[in-house]
Amino acid sequence: MRTLFAKLSIALITIVVLMGTAFFVVDRVNTRVYYEELTQQLNAPIAMYVTGQRDLITAGTPDLDSLADLANHAMVINPTAEIYLLDTEGNILGHGLPPDSVVHDKVDLRPIRSLIDGSATMPIRGDDPRGSSRKVFSAFEVRTGNQLEGYLYVVLGGQKYEELANDIGSSYVGRANFYIAIVIVVLTAVVGLLVFGLLTKRLKNLSSEMQRVGASGFKSQPNLALPDSGGDEIDQLTRSFVTMSDQIQSQIEQLQENDRLRRELVSNISHDLRTPLSAVQGYLETLIIRGNTLSDEERSRYLNIARKHITRLGVLIGDLFELSKLDSASVTPNLEAFSLPELVQDVAQEFQLEAENKGITVVIDAAEDLAFTLGDIGLIQRVLENLMRNAIRFTPDGGTVTLSIRDRQQNIAVSVSDTGSGIPDKEIPRIFDRFYRAVSGEETKSDSSGLGLAIVKRILDLHDSSITVESKLEHGTRFEFELPIYEEAA
Numbered sequence: 001m002r003t004l005f006a007k008l009s010i011a012l013i014t015i016v017v018l019m020g021t022a023f024f025v026v027d028r029v030n031t032r033v034y035y036e037e038l039t040q041q042l043n044a045p046i047a048m049y050v051t052g053q054r055d056l057i058t059a060g061t062p063d064l065d066s067l068a069d070l071a072n073h074a075m076v077i078n079p080t081a082e083i084y085l086l087d088t089e090g091n092i093l094g095h096g097l098p099p100d101s102v103v104h105d106k107v108d109l110r111p112i113r114s115l116i117d118g119s120a121t122m123p124i125r126g127d128d129p130r131g132s133s134r135k136v137f138s139a140f141e142v143r144t145g146n147q148l149e150g151y152l153y154v155v156l157g158g159q160k161y162e163e164l165a166n167d168i169g170s171s172y173v174g175r176a177n178f179y180i181a182i183v184i185v186v187l188t189a190v191v192g193l194l195v196f197g198l199l200t201k202r203l204k205n206l207s208s209e210m211q212r213v214g215a216s217g218f219k220s221q222p223n224l225a226l227p228d229s230g231g232d233e234i235d236q237l238t239r240s241f242v243t244m245s246d247q248i249q250s251q252i253e254q255l256q257e258n259d260r261l262r263r264e265l266v267s268n269i270s271h272d273l274r275t276p277l278s279a280v281q282g283y284l285e286t287l288i289i290r291g292n293t294l295s296d297e298e299r300s301r302y303l304n305i306a307r308k309h310i311t312r313l314g315v316l317i318g319d320l321f322e323l324s325k326l327d328s329a330s331v332t333p334n335l336e337a338f339s340l341p342e343l344v345q346d347v348a349q350e351f352q353l354e355a356e357n358k359g360i361t362v363v364i365d366a367a368e369d370l371a372f373t374l375g376d377i378g379l380i381q382r383v384l385e386n387l388m389r390n391a392i393r394f395t396p397d398g399g400t401v402t403l404s405i406r407d408r409q410q411n412i413a414v415s416v417s418d419t420g421s422g423i424p425d426k427e428i429p430r431i432f433d434r435f436y437r438a439v440s441g442e443e444t445k446s447d448s449s450g451l452g453l454a455i456v457k458r459i460l461d462l463h464d465s466s467i468t469v470e471s472k473l474e475h476g477t478r479f480e481f482e483l484p485i486y487e488e489a490a
């Protein structure tokens with residue numbers, strides 16, 4: 001009883017049985033009304049005919065013998081007819097029936113008048129002096145000359161009819177209609193149950209397929225037949241399920257990939273933290289154990305190396321901290337208008353000494369009259385520093401690093417290019433990954449962590465901007481990004 005099919009079936013059978021019963025009842029009522037109308041139409045002239053035969057009331061006195069005589073006559077014509085003679089108030093003056101069987105001595109004149117003046121449509125029912133039900137009748141005025149003396153009232157379908165009507169169950173039409181109703185009910189129920197069975201079978205398939213895919217942890221694809229487009233609600237449901245399970249599947253894969261990256265990150269971090277730490281530890285232990293036997297020169301060399309590692313650790317922790325800050329959802333760049341050429345100038349200044357030491361020339365190539373750009377000046381400075389540091393690191397002595405600023409309609413583009421080692425094509429997609437160091441940087445691996453470009457990418461993401469790389473091995477590399485021009489509010 002818990003399945004949809006069972007519920008639908010019960011609903012259907014209930015509806016069909018109710019409709020069958022309604023059909024049967026309506027049919028019986030209609031048959032009766034039809035019969036009454038027919039009877040009244042056919043027998044309307046009876047009263048007139050009977051009245052025309054004799055003077056039933058003479059000067060207010062009813063002629064009961066003639067009435068009894070006429071009643072017998074009328075009953076020969078129509079055995080269900082019962083004849084009454086009424087005065088002008090509707091009081092019964094006489095009738096041709098056994099005296100005990102008549103229980104009322106007055107009938108309502110209103111239906112009689114509307115039948116006579118034809119103001120109501122048939123069937124018109126009037127009082128039955130022999131009982132409480134209302135019956136169709138025929139009636140006619142009884143007059144002497146122009147004087148209205150009373151009415152002749154003929155109840156049609158009297159007790160005789162009643163007996164016949166109660167027997168209608170056994171009549172041909174009554175029985176036929178009963179069987180027809182039953183056949184219709186059964187046929188409708190059978191067809192309905194078949195249709196419901198087919199429809200719910202598809203739902204059942206869908207639900208068991210959903211369970212199967214769910215139980216497999218969305219690893220297996222749903223195996224469901226679908227029309228290419230359109231279809232009914234069940235098809236739409238199926239389609240939504242297929243789309244949803246695809247989405248869930250790819251989200252699960254994404255989560256697994258994220259998990260893998262996170263693990264890799266943690267192992268990279270631990271490795272990068274441990275290397276300088278154990279170096280520092282080694283030098284400190286040497287100093288403690290053999291401090292006395294070392295020359296001043298050696299001692300200060302060891303201490304300097306230890307300091308270098310500690311500095312590197314500081315930088316690494318600083319970078320990690322910065323990245324995690326930039327990753328947190330709450331960070332929004334503090335946008336303001338600033339002059340890119342000025343910022344580029346400052347950054348170039350910062351690296352001047354380092355570049356000179358390596359014999360590298362730093363060139364600034366800025367277009368004239370550039371508009372202000374919109375960005376977080378502190379973060380953009382960080383981007384330029386990271387790119388500049390890479391450029392200097394990967395460029396050999398005598399090379400050139402060029403910082404150029406160009407106008408690009410809505411934006412201003414900044415590029416940092418060098419004449420250094422270049423990056424192999426297959427490495428390019430990965431250099432923005434955290435902790436990723438390309439092969440070309442092998443020799444410098446010990447003092448770099450591979451976070452610089454990850455920070456650059458994250459900062460530009462926050463500015464809704466992106467960075468592009470062009471690189472040719474042994475020729476050089478060029479990074480470029482754009483920032484929007486600041487437009488003063490009108």
Ligand SMILES: Nc1ncnc2c1ncn2[C@@H]1O[C@H](COP(=O)(O)OP(=O)(O)OP(=O)(O)O)[C@@H](O)[C@H]1O
Pocket residue numbers: 319386390391394418420421422423431432436437438439440441447448449450451452453454477
């Ligand atoms: N200008 C460049 N020329 C050649 N290779 C580059 C250049 N810039 C980046 N790379 C390559 O991309 C890798 C990733 O750069 P990234 O700045 O993220 O890390 P890193 O410089 O190695 O370390 P960090 O910047 O954290 O000290 C570098 O290791 C290097 O192999």
Ligand SMILES: [Mg+2]
Pocket residue numbers: 386389390448451452453
């Ligand atoms: Mg770097």
